[in-house]
Amino acid sequence: MRQFLIVGHDAPTAPEFSLDDLAGGAGRLDVLCRCVNSAFFLSHAIREDVRVHLVLGDEFTVRFEGDELRRLNPDERSTAALIRTALEHREDAIGHIPAESTPGVSIRRMGFAATLEEAAGDAAVVELHEDGDPVADVEPPADPLFVLSDHRDFTDREASLLAEAADERVRLGPAVLHADHAITVAHNYLDTDGYTSY
Amino acid sequence: MRQFLIVGHDAPTAPEFSLDDLAGGAGRLDVLCRCVNSAFFLSHAIREDVRVHLVLGDEFTVRFEGDELRRLNPDERSTAALIRTALEHREDAIGHIPAESTPGVSIRRMGFAATLEEAAGDAAVVELHEDGDPVADVEPPADPLFVLSDHRDFTDREASLLAEAADERVRLGPAVLHADHAITVAHNYLDTDGYTSY
Numbered sequence: 221m222r223q224f225l226i227v228g229h230d231a232p233t234a235p236e237f238s239l240d241d242l243a244g245g246a247g248r249l250d251v252l253c254r255c256v257n258s259a260f261f262l263s264h265a266i267r268e269d270v271r272v273h274l275v276l277g278d279e280f281t282v283r284f285e286g287d288e289l290r291r292l293n294p295d296e297r298s299t300a301a302l303i304r305t306a307l308e309h310r311e312d313a314i315g316h317i318p319a320e321s322t323p324g325v326s327i328r329r330m331g332f333a334a335t336l337e338e339a340a341g342d343a344a345v346v347e348l349h350e351d352g353d354p355v356a357d358v359e360p361p362a363d364p365l366f367v368l369s370d371h372r373d374f375t376d377r378e379a380s381l382l383a384e385a386a387d388e389r390v391r392l393g394p395a396v397l398h399a400d401h402a403i404t405v406a407h408n409y410l411d412t413d414g415y416t417s418y
Numbered sequence: 419m420r421q422f423l424i425v426g427h428d429a430p431t432a433p434e435f436s437l438d439d440l441a442g443g444a445g446r447l448d449v450l451c452r453c454v455n456s457a458f459f460l461s462h463a464i465r466e467d468v469r470v471h472l473v474l475g476d477e478f479t480v481r482f483e484g485d486e487l488r489r490l491n492p493d494e495r496s497t498a499a500l501i502r503t504a505l506e507h508r509e510d511a512i513g514h515i516p517a518e519s520t521p522g523v524s525i526r527r528m529g530f531a532a533t534l535e536e537a538a539g540d541a542a543v544v545e546l547h548e549d550g551d552p553v554a555d556v557e558p559p560a561d562p563l564f565v566l567s568d569h570r571d572f573t574d575r576e577a578s579l580l581a582e583a584a585d586e587r588v589r590l591g592p593a594v595l596h597a598d599h600a601i602t603v604a605h606n607y608l609d610t611d612g613y614t615s616y
Binding site for chain 1: 590
């Protein structure tokens with residue numbers, strides 16, 4: 221399974237936001253929506269073997285399960301609506317017990333540290349870093365967990381938690397990319413397995 | 419220069435559409451907006467050496483010039499607003515003379531064939547195709563023009579025009595991707611120049 225964890229630093233933690241202002245009043249939720257898009261969509265299919273964790277304001281995590289998703293569309297607005305619906309169920313998420321809001325989408329009362337720890341499980345944690353090894357030189361892990369940040373940098377605490385958990389530290393190319401573009405490149409890297417097998 | 423031409427088959431040719439319904443009433447304009455995002459955005463910069471041509475309903479083409487853009491934001495809605503503003507200037511586009519609507523954005527009364535012919539100029543036309551050569555086996559062209567379609571396949575006429583114009587026929591990986599994801603992968607391929615030089 222491929223997992224992507226994206227930290228939304230300014231993302232809403234309550235459902236009172238407008239779908240008309242995702243890049244403003246909704247704390248750049250547009251970035252997280254594009255990450256969901258990049259993680260799941262193929263031209264005529266959903267990548268079922270993918271799980272996405274969106275950490276919202278270090279307070280809640282909304283999880284998307286590829287093999288259970290039913291109502292995901294590629295545009296930002298409809299994905300933001302799924303996140304808003306998840307936040308409407310936040311009071312049902314007690315302790316670390318999830319609350320499912322729509323098929324394949326659930327919310328947990330977990331911040332970055334707890335989500336990283338749970339998602340890491342048997343996965344190979346991949347830190348994307350400017351000083352990392354070129355991705356082409358790294359053997360693709362079987363069950364990677366890519367950890368990314370939204371439009372902001374990781375906080376010092378997040379960066380140090382991630383550095384501690386990381387099994388690989390890679391760089392996707394010479395250019396520093398938006399999180400959603402990094403997800404697309406990571407998928408392509410894994411799909412082509414070092415560009416040798418297709 | 420890197421160029422991307424994307425054909426919007428159902429895209430609006432008049433400005434009377436709602437920014438609240440890009441994926442529905444606006445003919446999947448969300449796809450074209452994400453293509454613009456993928457073509458231009460780096461983490462903290464715009465790719466200035468990029469030009470994008472959005473063919474709208476085979477009637478108009480909206481062009482984005484990387485080195486002149488001033489008001490581009492990553493979210494779909496604000497990009498759709500730039501396209502709508504361009505369409506408000508469509509009556510000023512007479513013959514093949516462009517009308518600039520906002521800095522770096524202009525509209526031309528040109529369909530697919532005329533836009534392809536003009537954009538091709540000295541560029542290497544790259545056709546993305548399932549039966550193409552793996553991108554890793556192809557020497558990256560200096561001035562590529564990637565030609566893509568939105569959520570629909572090319573029509574037979576478009577496909578035959580493209581096949582005739584194409585200098586290269588490549589495949590980005592084993593998975594068939596959305597147009598915006600293909601742009602991201604194409605950039606990464608060119609950025610890393612066969613993954614040898616970074």
